[in-house]
Amino acid sequence: MNDLAPLLTPEGRALLDTVRDTAPADELAVATRLRREHPAELVSAALGQARLRQRAAVKFGAEDAGRMFFTPNGVEQSTRASVATYRAQRLRELGVTSVADLCSGIGGDAIALARAGIRVLAVDHDPLTAAAARANADALGLAGLIEVREADVTDIDTAPYDAVFVDPARRSSGRGRIFDPEAYSPPLSWAIDTALRAPHAALKIAPGIPHETVPAEAEAEWISDGGDVKEAVLWFGTAPGAVRATLLPGPRTLLGRGLANPGVRPLGRYLYEPDGAVIRAHLVAEVAEDLEGGLIDATIAYITADELRATPYATAYEITDQLPFSVKKLKALLREREVGILTVKKRGSAVEPEELRRKVLPKPYGARSATVFLTRVAGAPTMLVGAPA
Template sequence: MTPEEFEGLLTAEGQELLEGLRGHDPVDDLAAATRLRRTHDAPLVAAALSQARLRQRAVAKFGAVDAHRMYFTPHGLEQSTRASVAAHRAARFAADAGSAGERAGVTDLCCGVGGDAIAMLRAGLAVTAVDRDPLTCAVVRANAAALGLADRLEVVCADVRDVGTAGRAGVFVDPARRTARGRVFDPEAYSPPLSWALEAAASGSPGAVKVAPGIPHEAVPEGAEAEWISDGGDVKEAVLWFGGGVRPGARRATLLPSGASLVGRGLPDPQVRPVGRYLYEPDGAVIRAHLVAEVAQELDGGLVDPTIAYVTADGLRATPYATAYEVTDVLPFGLKRLKALVREREIGVLTVKKRGSAVDPDDLRRRVRPKGPHSATVFLTRVCGAPSMLLAHPARGRSQT
């Protein structure tokens, strides 16, 4: 889609087409295209059908209300930040940039379709959104206008490396980590390179760079605070923070939607101990941030194996950072033994979780053939180095200390 074709969607005719396609089933694209081309230009119909498909996909990230008012490009939607994560980051920018005054601003470099810019605008910040693609810039402007946020947005269509960040309290950089050929693994092959993005972010107060959650800890600059963010249990991204109220060298795990945030205290690795009554599965952000020791200390627990991020304890304690299971059986790994146990307990729904095991969960379920009115979870893991099975169910009842 060209910028000119996109502008057609903003006309009264384009808006009418989009409204008519709300709730449209993509399976009917051919029939809809044939019908609509009788009264509308073919390029406009194609643009509207494409936008309708993108809006339906965008619901998962932006929610139905915003998704059906916003505009997207395929690449921009794929790379955009989930609204809940963007809102969390925007709140940090707003809090840390508060000393800059009522009109505190953020320069959003590599803004894409504007997911982060929208969250920052809603947090009360003025935003300068920068992208070198003319179509993307047009989409950002349209999104801000559609959501009633255009009065505090400036869009600059340029290479981010040609745009200064002076005069803005905050700087946010989201370098592209994909090309037409797929994901880019070399940080210096990002667009712009990660080294440039880090330098630009370090000029902000605060400044932040969005990076992949798999970033090695040794690649985090000494002066940065690294934050891993999960949403609904799924790790979404990592952010490297500079300046402002940042804690240099800190490692943080933030869990959404609760907003619970755990900061590392530099604890040594937890002790390995026998499996207790409860098994705790730490959130992925906690694991990525290397904060399992902090969770184990909070739970008065230890590890089932020195290389496995499962915490075990004798007591049940409430924590936002891990999911608790009550263990009923601890057994050496064996398919026949598990099959017999599942049959004996009349387990019809068997959830298979694994860590440190090469067994395929779907294949295991097919071979065990669970049948019955009950449910259970089996953890395939190692206990003190030995392949093991832990049969459990979600812990219920009041916390016990």
């Protein structure tokens, strides 16, 4: 079913409530029973929507997801609610009261903006996606703040709005994920031109964007949530040339200070693993300076230091052993330490963690846990053994 309208009727909504918690294994039996009383196409659509809502709960929370309407692409590509809320709050703090949300999808960002008290024009060219955004605004009681328009974003006059938000499509049905910013839909160059004409703007982009492609007029921010890097944002009308890494929940924000790359030093007692947003933002040097530490290798984003210091921007591990790469030696060490739970991390190593885990810990040797880092120290393949500090 390529139309949400039947699901928005009283019969459709009642059916959605009926199938809300249907487990995948029970779908066939539930569908067979319900088709005796409802059209088969409506039953299939309701079960499909229930499945999408269950998947979307991770991003939107069970309460909101249980009331919203989704498309498969909408679940996959929409912004996590925590990230959208943070971004909306930043715009609110800039004094923004209205936003043209271009490429709005099923309305995840528009919802966060409206909940921040910002009036939103949500634009998407796909009829089903626009219908989902309209239904979501209504379902969450935000229709008074969100206008949904089915249109080509390049035809929209953004002049009446305080800010522009653009989330270009970065996936293609035929090619999968798109890495070339000029292959985004719309292209990044168009989004930047549009942003430069607005008092404020935020462009959501892939976190792997090369730093050299960030325009001089933009502030670049990398955002992680729960340790996972979610996106990068180019801000206009804020602090041109600034770089920041923001960690959620919090938020905690690390601002770049223009430091040179930290030097390499001998391995100390502690190893610090910077958050992914810090690494993507090229702010490892700022964290190393705060920790009075250095790198274990010029090409590896692990920081080492002699003292344990609290920082939200890196996870600390106490290192007990440093070994040249050797499956036999590591297996013997784990047996000696009575390790039964092993976490394997890697940076600068071609060895797959799961493969190593199977080789060195074919069975638990005891109840203790350990963390092994597969990496390089001063250019040499090395295994570091330790535990969270």
